[in-house]
Structures are given as structure tokens and as C-alpha cells.
Amino acid sequence: DGGITQSPKYLFRKEGQNVTLSCEQNLNHDAMYWYRQDPGQGLRLIYYSQIVNDFQKGDIAEGYSVSREKKESFPLTVTSAQKNPTAFYLCASSTRDVRGYTFGSGTRLTVV
């Protein structure tokens, strides 16, 4: 079955550490996205990519980095520069025309 997979489901990070969240899709979608969701809040766009080897900053890119070396994969690194990283992170993919916009099940990141 086609879908989008995020891992791990839960992640704990010590202050000052970088962590990388995985996102893989087999939907043959060109575009992929990372969102951050805080409790009781909406979705805020961190980064998005419409094609391999290209990506754009979203609304809250500071303290995050991404790469898009393969069409199927769009990993997100939460760096130590992100001062408040505890949140629920959602990855999504779609056609370049935002059709078939599909979300993963999310990764909950907690700083300890």
C-alpha cells in the first residue's frame, strides 16, 4: 500500500543535541513538507520541497534544516539552535499541484 511513514513515533533529545526525524513516502509524490504542531495549535510550515535537491523555507525555518537527496525521503534535522523544539512534527507529501496531500502519523519530540 502507498503511504507516508514517519519515524520514530517518539523521540527524546537532550538540550544542545541535534536530532533527525525521518520521513519516507512511496506515493511517487514530487512535493514533501514538514510541519510543527504545538498543543492546541494549528500547523506551522517549517520547510517544503517540490523537487529533488531543492527546498524552500516555510514560516518557522529557524533552527531546522532539511535535505532532499531522494524523491522518497525528506529528513528534518532539529538543531541545537531551535530553542523550543518540544512539539509534534508532521510530514506530508503531495503532487506539485498540492493534490493528494497526505500526512504521516507524526513524531513527538521532547527535550529532556
Added chain:
Amino acid sequence: GESVGLHLPTLSVQEGDNSIINCAYSNSASDYFIWYKQESGKGPQFIIDIRSNMDKRQGQRVTVLLNKTVKHLSLQIAATQPGDSAVYFCAESGPRRGSTLGRLYFGRGTQLTVWP
């Protein structure tokens, strides 16, 4: 930039009643709109979409209405069930850039609670 807002952050309904969730969007150039349902601890799930050349679209127990004149979108859920309890987000496509739309813009969400 573009923004999508919701009129009511919470909505409580009795089981069996109809629910109406509203959404105001800001970009008159948006030509595609989607409603998502998000249950606690899960990713949002697609419910229904509508293009700007339509005023209404129906799915199974759900109907989306689009009023482009006042830039308003609504989701109607018929015979609401306890399993419908979730946060509902609307999203708009924003303006088209060349041949692509680029991204979706999400509203803050409405928490729907269904009482037995």
C-alpha cells in the same frame, strides 16, 4: 502572507445532530480547499476537498460549501457520531505560481466534541 482562520475554536454537539464547522480564508486567488480531521496524537486525515469552480460538494455524511463572495468555507457533518470527535482543519491552496500551487495554508482548527 495568506492565512486561514476559523470562526469557532470549539464546537460541542449532541450525538445525532448535524455539525457545521466554519472557516474564513483570506486569499481570493486560492482555487483549491481541503478539510482535514485530526484525532489526538495522529496525523490529519483528508475528509473532502473542493475546487473554486464549485459551490458545494458532498461526500459520505459530509458536505463542503464554498462562498467565494465572502471567502467562507464550511464543513457540514450529518448525524454526528462520537467517532467524529476530533480537531477539524480547513486549508487553502493560496495563489498559483506558474504551473504549481506550492503549498497549503492551514487554519488554526476547531475542536469538535460529540456528546452521547
